[in-house]
Amino acid sequence: MKAPVTTVLSTTTSATAVVGQSSTHESARAQVLGQAPYLDDVPELRGTLYAAPILSTISHGTLHGVDSSEALRMPGVRGVVLTADIPGDPILAAFGHDEPIFALDKVWHVGQVIGLVVADSVMAARRAARKVVADITPLPAVLDTATAIAQQSFVLPPVHVQRGDADAGLARAAQRLQGTLEVGGQEHFYLEGQIAYVIPSEQNQWVVHSSTQHPGEVQEWVAHALGVGAHAVTVQCRRMGGGFGGKETQAGHLAVWSALAARKFACPIKLRLDRDDDFMITGKRHPFSYEWDVGFDASGLITGLKLQMAVHCGFSADLSGPVADRAIFHADNAYFLSDVSITSYRCKLNTQSHTAFRGFGGPQGVIVIETIMGDIAHTLGLDPLEVRRRNYYDADATSPRAITHYQMKVEDNILLPMTQKLEQDANYQQRLAAISAWNAQNSVLQRGMAITPVKFGISFTATLFNQAGALVHVYTDGTVQVNHGGTEMGQGLNTKVAQIVADELGVPLSQVQVTASDTSKVPNASATAASSGTDLNGRAAQYAAGKVRNNLAAFVAGLANCGAGAITFSGGLIHSPSGSRPFNAVVKEAYANRIQLWSDGFYRTPKIHYDKATLTGRPFYYFAYGLACTEVAIDTLTGESKVLAIDVLYDAGRSINPAIDIGQVEGGFIQGMGWLTTEQLVWNDKGVLTTHAPSTYKIPATGDIPEHFKVELFNEPNREDNVGGSKAVGEPPFMLAISVYEALRNAIASARQQQGKTGVVQLQAPATAEHVLQSLQR
Known part of the structure; x- marks a missing residue:
């Protein structure tokens, strides 16, 4: 495969400046040579034992007890750790204070941890854990958002945000559309799985090695569970083999479990989940279910929108509240919504408790408005790019059309010149005409192309973390x-x-x-x-x-x-x-x-403030922008699809390290592409996650990356006083992959038109071959 095409605009620096240069990643050489240690490479102290989790096999039920007698008879097994072995609070020190460390009187999902087995070796512990029998009486499980809403099963109360009069905006609209959308979750699939190594120290002190994005929270959680002060717990993390949000809160679980075992057995304990258990225990990107009613005029300008988001949260709150809030904040993406009403339901289901994932609810907000834009364009027979551009926020920050639905001014809008540049550089109009000609001559293979923008707010929505x-x-x-x-x-x-x-x-x-x-x-x-x-x-x-x-x-x-x-x-x-x-x-x-x-x-971070009750104010310091132009092809007989070309223009401000930023753009885009094409999570009617291994869960591979993958950085410094004039680059590129989804929908629309079918394209995400075929046949 040819290397991706990359372009970097020059950054103005002094002759000796380091900032602005494409310096090599500080660990790159050591990683290539296999000399960069990860947590599982840390030398183990003499006497280290190994833990493995005891998992629930029932999605919802009353827990009466466990029988560990067979496990305890197995060679090398030292014992078990259960709720009775927790000296501190048996509930995790999470914001919601609604998740037990180990299952208490009930189990809430298949894969919930009931306790641990501790043994002399990793495999002895894992084999023994599967011999522990939990006495559980099954109870009815809630596995979909429709049931959750009907039963008022929520981890947090519903939230409603509005601006103007959505009903009036819909009533005066020249045209209206109603729609629904199902968007699946996503497994983090970090190369290094969840792991912790806890070492008892003198005088009831503890050293915790954790693969975590939040060492301070791990410190708090471990201290809370052990019943000691935070000053008695030290948490260290040199590097992680990927996190993507999955190790923001949920790395804390392993650290707590390991610490409890280390306390009981008075020795170092390591707990490393195998891939199957990692899938079954840990949360994913939140799946979302949407319903909307949108009104618009003949040019595609939105005049009114009512949007309902049902968030699949799992059995506890975790970070579902701020994730759902950010989805509300980003339901506008790049577009001014004059009269809008958004309702967000945070549904409690008997599944893993879903958690942070790159974009943190932003992708789930952006995809629904981009789907709506695509539907409007298809209904009116207009170029989707023109409909999107028609709805952009005004570049003039003093304009009434430069204020978000949560009352933040958009003061740094550079999307219009970026759109013009990418449209020209990617030869959008010429390629669009070529695709139309191709599709007219080919009934089996249909092509599609789309340009979609991103406007992403940068700052923690939990202001205290800034x-x-x-x-x-x-x-x-x-x-x-x-x-x-x-x-x-x-x-x-x-x-x-x-x-x-x-x-x-x-x-x-x-x-x-x-x-x-x-x-x-x-x-x-x-x-x-x-x-x-x-x-x-x-x-x-x-x-x-x-x-x-x-x-x-x-x-x-x-x-x-x-x-x-x-x-x-x-x-x-x-x-x-x-x-x-x-x-x-x-x-x-x-x-x-x-x-x-x-x-x-x-x-x-300066300037940020907002009212958490009304979700209004300035939650973000600035916005990062970007656009992607993606061309795809679908096989109308099999539903298979392929990405043919990607052109990206990304706003990194004045890049601190262009090579690293381009790598983040490329990686984020491909991860987003996986979310929307191949990475399908499936729970059966018993609440069992059936896609819990690489054999059934497919992330993008090298063969999925097109030869033409061009990334260019838009060279304009951040208008806010940010370090080096730079802008964030971790999450926003992920949402650029929505251009893949929209390009697929355009290809399907062309095929449906040839078949004489009318109506908007309904495509469930991820756009697997099965879902593409279903969309073609509707």
């Missing part, structure tokens, strides 16, 4: 060590932070080292999520380095008899009016003169 801390240590040899509250999961956060610090101190990147996340160094750190890892931690590290730089500048200014403002740092040198000296030499001299060479930095 803060970060960092430490910067300059050693006497001039080398620099940085520690911050973020976590590295392959996305290049540590590389970008090191670049920022290197530039702040004017030293080569090789002189800066970022160390493992550690709750004993930076406390109360937020999760690395919401695409804000660099925004928060990079700016905190910059502030910390800036304090050290100021100390050195004042010291050199005293030597040079000038003001500190005359001192500059670049190229490994410190410059004054009287000359330049090596950074390393100045540091050594400063130490001899008792100048502080380390400092802390703290950053809190």
Whole structure:
């Protein structure tokens, strides 16, 4: 397969600047050589035992007890850990306080953890866990949102947001459409599964190695379960083999379970889920069910919209509240909705408790409005791109059409020039004509193409998480060590932070080292999520380095008899009016003169605020934008589909590291493509997840990536004061893959037209071959 085509617009930097350069990922060489240790590579202490979970085989029932006698007779088995072994609160310290550590008097889904088996080896523990018999009396299970709404089965109360008068907007509309949509969930499928290793320390203290995006929360959860103070628990994480949101909250479960076992058996405990158990236990991206009524005029301009979202939350709240809220925030995507009413039902079902996933509800908001835009265009016989462009927010921030339905001004809208650029660069109109000609000559293979935009808000919707801390240590040899509250999961956060610090101190990147996340160094750190890892931690590290730089500048200014403002740092040198000296030499001299060479930095995102009761205000610091043009083909006989070409234009602001940002765009797009094409989660009528292994759950492979995969970064600095003028790049590209879904719907529309069928294309997501065939036959 040919390598994807990539393009980067040049970034203006000084000759010695590190920020803006495509520096190699800090762990890349070690990863290629197999020398980058992950948690399961951490050397185990003598006496380490291994745990495996005891799982419910019933989706809902009354738990009377467990019989572990057969398991305890097996070779190497040391014992079991159950609810009675919890010294602290038996309910996890999650926001909703509604999820037991182990099943209590009831089980709520197939795969719920009832307890652990502890043994001398991993396989002994796993084999024994399957011999434990749970005494459960089945109860009726709720497995779909229609039943949940009818029975008022919710993990959280419904939420309603409106602007204007949706009923009036619909009544005056020239045309109206009603529709429904089912969008499935998605398994995180990280390369490194969920894992924790807990080591008892002296005086009831605990060291927790966790593959987690949120070490601070793991610390809180473990302390809560053990009944100790947070100061007695240290959580460390050097790197993860992928997270994607699946390790934001749910890594905490394994850490708690391991800690309880470590306490009972007074020895180190490792718990690593195998892939099947990981599927059965952990939550996924939330599936959504939608109903809508939309009114529009002859040009495709929306005049009224009533939208219902039913969120498949699973058995507990987890992060379903903020996920569902963000879906509401992003139900507009790039479009002004004058009269709109949105109702969100957070449904309690007897399945795994669904959790964060890249985009955090944003994709589920964006896909429904993009589906509506496609339906309007098809109904009117217009180019879908023109209908989308007709509904864009105004670029003039003072316009009434530049205010979202949650009352935030869109002050940085650059979608129109981006759309014009991608339309021209991708030869959209010419290719559209060629596709039309192809489809007219071919009845079996039909092609489709679509351009879809993304406007994605950047900040945690839980405002308290928009803060970060960092430490910067300059050693006497001039080398620099940085520690911050973020976590590295392959996305290049540590590389970008090191670049920022290197530039702040004017030293080569090789002189800066970022160390493992550690709750004993930076406390109360937020999760690395919401695409804000660099925004928060990079700016905190910059502030910390800036304090050290100021100390050195004042010291050199005293030597040079000038003001500190005359001192500059670049190229490994410190410059004054009287000359330049090596950074390393100045540091050594400063130490001899008792100048502080380390400092802390703290950053809190400015300007953000909103009313959680009404979901109105400014929940986001800024928006990141992007567009994708995707061409596909479908086989009308089999329903199979193939992505033929992808062109992406993404707004990364002034990129800190273009190579890493392009990698994130590519990876996010392909992961989004998987969500909408091949990655299907299926629960049967007993509540069993039947797609729980690579044999039945299909993520995209290299053969699914087209030869033409062009990514270009739109070169305009962030209009807000963000670190380096950059913008977030983790989550927004994921939603660009909705262009794949819309291109498929356009191909299906062409085939249906040839068959003499009318009406909008109804395509359930993911667009598997089966779903494509069903759509063709409706």
